[in-house]
Amino acid sequence: MAEVPLLHTRLICAIRLLIMIIQKVIKGVRDLDDAAVNRIFKTGIVCNWWRTVDPLPRAEVVERLNDRNLLWHQNCYDQPDPMQGGQVFSVNTPFISTTAGTVERDLVSRTNIVTAAWKTALSFATDSWLTDGWLFYCHLFVIGKRAVPMELFSEEVRELNVYPGFSPYQPEGEITAKIVIPTTQIERADFWSLAAARAAMSSGILPTASRTLANPNFLPPDDYNNLRDLLV
Amino acid sequence: MPLAELLEQLGLDKELVERDRNISRDLGRVYRQQIYNTEDEQQRFLYQIAAGTEFRKSGAHSLLLSDWKAANESFRQAAECYCSAGNPYGLLMYVCAGESPLYVNSMSREYSLAGRMSTRVQGAFLLLATSLADQNEEQRSHQRSELAGATHSAVGVLGLPVGAYLDLVKAIETSRMDRPDFASEAPFFERRPRDKSITRLGRALVPFLLAHSNAMARAMENRYHWRRLAMPFHPVEPDVLAVALLAEQAARLNRERLVEDLIERVPLFPDSAAVMRTAVQERLDESSPEPVA
Numbered sequence: 001m002a003e004v005p006l007l008h009t010r011l012i013c014a015i016r017l018l019i020m021i022i023q024k025v026i027k028g029v030r031d032l033d034d035a036a037v038n039r040i041f042k043t044g045i046v047c048n049w050w051r052t053v054d055p056l057p058r059a060e061v062v063e064r065l066n067d068r069n070l071l072w073h074q075n076c077y078d079q080p081d082p083m084q085g086g087q088v089f090s091v092n093t094p095f096i097s098t099t100a101g102t103v104e105r106d107l108v109s110r111t112n113i114v115t116a117a118w119k120t121a122l123s124f125a126t127d128s129w130l131t132d133g134w135l136f137y138c139h140l141f142v143i144g145k146r147a148v149p150m151e152l153f154s155e156e157v158r159e160l161n162v163y164p165g166f167s168p169y170q171p172e173g174e175i176t177a178k179i180v181i182p183t184t185q186i187e188r189a190d191f192w193s194l195a196a197a198r199a200a201m202s203s204g205i206l207p208t209a210s211r212t213l214a215n216p217n218f219l220p221p222d223d224y225n226n227l228r229d230l231l232v
Numbered sequence: 233m234p235l236a237e238l239l240e241q242l243g244l245d246k247e248l249v250e251r252d253r254n255i256s257r258d259l260g261r262v263y264r265q266q267i268y269n270t271e272d273e274q275q276r277f278l279y280q281i282a283a284g285t286e287f288r289k290s291g292a293h294s295l296l297l298s299d300w301k302a303a304n305e306s307f308r309q310a311a312e313c314y315c316s317a318g319n320p321y322g323l324l325m326y327v328c329a330g331e332s333p334l335y336v337n338s339m340s341r342e343y344s345l346a347g348r349m350s351t352r353v354q355g356a357f358l359l360l361a362t363s364l365a366d367q368n369e370e371q372r373s374h375q376r377s378e379l380a381g382a383t384h385s386a387v388g389v390l391g392l393p394v395g396a397y398l399d400l401v402k403a404i405e406t407s408r409m410d411r412p413d414f415a416s417e418a419p420f421f422e423r424r425p426r427d428k429s430i431t432r433l434g435r436a437l438v439p440f441l442l443a444h445s446n447a448m449a450r451a452m453e454n455r456y457h458w459r460r461l462a463m464p465f466h467p468v469e470p471d472v473l474a475v476a477l478l479a480e481q482a483a484r485l486n487r488e489r490l491v492e493d494l495i496e497r498v499p500l501f502p503d504s505a506a507v508m509r510t511a512v513q514e515r516l517d518e519s520s521p522e523p524v525a
Contacts, residue, residue: 077456090456113285113389113464114278119259120462128460129251201258204265 020143022221023154025098025175026117027136028125034213037134037189041215045136045181049092056179064094065149065178073097073176074157096177098138098154115173122192132194135209137187139221140177151178184219188212235468235510236298242467242503243452243459246297252461253293257306260286264313277317284313284322291328292466295473295511304329307470315339318348323361324474330515333364333481346371352378353387356397361474363404364481376401388471389464390443400436400479407433407482430488437479437490438498444472445504452503467503468511476512484516 027045049064050056072081073095081089101117118135125133140154147153155176190209197207239246263283270276291306307329314322323345326336340346340362349355355375366372376398383395407429447465452458461467476491483490491512495505 075454077454079455113288114282115285115464116282123252123460123462128248129255198258201255201262204262206262206266 020141020153022225023100023140023142023156023175025100025138025140025154025177026121027096027098027138027181028121028123028133029136030125030127030131030133032134037213040136040189041183041186041213041217043180044183044186045096045138045177047094047096047179048090049094050179052091061094061151061179062149065151067148069093070095070148070155070157070176074174094179095155096179096181098140098175098177098181099173100175101173117173120173122197125192126194129194133192135190135192136181137190138177138181139185139187140175140181142175154178183215183217186215187218187220188214233510234298235296235507235514238503238506238510239296241506243455244296244461244467245459248459249293249296249461253290253297253302256286256293257290257302260284260290260306260309260313264309267313267316280313280317281319284310284317284319284325287313288325288470289466291325292468292470293461295468298514300330300514311339315343315345318343318345318350320345320349320354320358320361324357325470327361327474327477328470328515333362337362337365340366346375353382353385353394355379356387356394356401359401360397360404360478363401364408364478364485372405389469390440390447390471392439392443396436396439397475400433400440400475403429403432403436404478404482408485429486430483430490433479433483433490434494437476437494440472440475441494441498441500441504441508444469444508445500448504448507449501467507472508473511473515476508477515480512480516 029040029045032040072079072089073093077090077093078088080086081092084092099117099120101115101120121135122133123129125135127133141152142156143153144156146155148155155178157174157176189212191211191213192207193210196210200207236246239249260283263279263286266279267276267283270279287306287310291303291310294300294303294306307325308331311322311325311329314320314325316322320340322343323336323340326339331339340358345358349358355378359372359375359379379394379398383393383398385394386392387394387397447469448467451463451465457463480489480491492509495509500508
């Protein structure tokens, strides 16, 4: 009889693991040269807090990953944070914004507005279409529910079933990573020349990246997920 | 004061709005081109909606720049994309483009929208957009009955319930026909004091203005995203503008003014009030003023 609760717990854990999703996302970053991109391929994409305080005080991580800071990250990104001595929140945020694109929050009509992930990311990467920019294609782990203190799992801020509160910014398609996106989860970085993108669009062609840097440390999800391939 | 002169007050950068507008317009054209290049029906549908989204944004940005000529062109293109996809939301884009009620109504027939909607609640857009001109009472009654069970369903960028759209449809129809309310039709126990049609219109429009007011107040708090206009909600939100224009047009049929009077009486978020008042005035009073340099 004593084994029943244990079995039950294991079953729940198994179900939770089964619903873990590997979500493709894009992170737009500006003002980088190739050397800086290659450094990111070594370190991963780290949060601003880590960039401000290096080495990162690991003991504080679990305290910083909380609902309050997630809301500040979403809604008060460039406002002074009294919890950080009045410093602008973004300087010490433990979160990393990425986008996966979305259809609007309209639950029923759904398709009035479509926001492509690359466009949202590129808008940030180019400082609103002012400079060239880089798009990092990454894979994040999401579990279909809130797990704010858990560093491993990203928050599906765009997902209405998980975050039902109204946010005028929700349909940016945000998936929020925490502390670091490890290099093994960064597939590649695409360089977008704004001039080339404009030229493509004026010719009626969907713009594409000018060139791509592949991350040698990337581990394709097929190598570690639970999909058993066919024997051939 | 033209909308373009409100930009500074709104904390927005004219050059950024212009850059973003141009990108959306160009991308809209690219997506529209893709519509003709694909054989896949589902892909074509997505390109139609993607093009509509970009033209919609380009139109709304052009309004912010008081460039009505460009706004009209973009909203018309958005309308064509949505309507081609069978989505009557496109009719609201025609309203934003300044098309007449008769034209909007004719487009609903041209695209056979009544029979092509992918979800019933899209009927709310159809009923509302054609409420000033459509006289096919039998069909409208059928469409209303289709929506009867969905009055609490959220629709549109601001997530207002279908019931709010139906209230406005009824108010516009009543105003159009200038007929007594329920007095001559409803059983005695259901009768209510007759409202003036302008009062009914105002009551039905208030939820839309309040939704815009709330959304704008919240959106402006987030200065980081607001400055970049990185949001689907727009300061001159076409969903709300179209609704306000229809209600204002209905009021003017009876030689009354609605939006400006309502904004005077309802304590809205000041920037929201300024934007909506100016946008409706510019649209209806000065059909296509020159762009502000």
